Amino acid sequence: MSQDQLEARRHEILAAARDCFARFGYEGATVRRLEDATGLSRGAIFHHFRDKESLFLAVAEDDAAAMVETVARNGLVQVMRDLLGRAAGNSDGDTAGWLGTQLEVSRRLRTDPQFAKRWAERAAAIADATRDRLQRQRDAGVLRDDVPVEVLTQFLELAYDGLVLHLATGRPPGELSRVLDVVEEAVRRG
């Protein structure tokens, strides 16, 4: 296989594994189910990822990297709006998979100190991207200036965590679009 083919195969495995972890949880996503989801043998899967743990981490890291990029470009509020739009619309497998992975990461953070340690760096990268963008907005004069940027960063993260928990548990979106207006307004200059 060429480098491009290897990369493409890796991406296919990640996408299928994401669905599988979201649907069955980490423990429930057996190697057999991962084979079914990817259409590949365990030998082929674990040629690309050392073991199930590494595969799960790769899925979660892939999601975190995409999120850092979007936050840097559009901010965390826009990430929330996109997420809500996708969850409220025709629920596609990607969004469900992504939400499921987020909750599964949360669960493992709670039950697996080793994983929590490995994950801390990823979480910090998302927080950094959020903080940097807020700082740029503060510099541009559109952000409220009576509350430290760090507090506003953690406020947006709180809202984001709440949104993930709400949507991942399959609750209806309700008035969440207008709730996000309240969130956005709370960080802007009055």
Added chain:
Amino acid sequence: MSQDQLEARRHEILAAARDCFARFGYEGATVRRLEDATGLSRGAIFHHFRDKESLFLAVAEDDAAAMVETVARNGLVQVMRDLLGRAAGNSDGDTAGWLGTQLEVSRRLRTDPQFAKRWAERAAAIADATRDRLQRQRDAGVLRDDVPVEVLTQFLELAYDGLVLHLATGRPPGELSRVLDVVEEAVRRG
């Protein structure tokens, strides 16, 4: 046993089971572990609760009832401040158990439609208590009046969900106390 003794025994089982579910998750809280946690035989446990499913639901319902009461009296922001204070202070088993149960409810909402159906009523009771209290505050003129009470209710619930997810995954409290100031301010008259 007298009615009082039965009630006391029931409460003991609930408290021990809460710890057990929080520590091991629903599936991981085996009957054997529930026996160890309660110091009772399975026969004695299931004399009070039909099965593990019923026991878990009783734990979660107990938590939800306590929360409805506190929300009605002090509001959801105060519930969040109390939760944060307990989580940030000497982390007692009760708080950890309570947080764990909340996450476990979330996980089962996602994976078990039957449970989701039974749970909907409880979730509605908490939302009702929050909405009623906000309406009283609106009537008293301390609440902002440019956003519907329903939107503010869901805004507070979003923050609450975010707090639960943050604390239940063992992340440090950081600036959350000041974040809650921002949350509270966002629903008050400017």
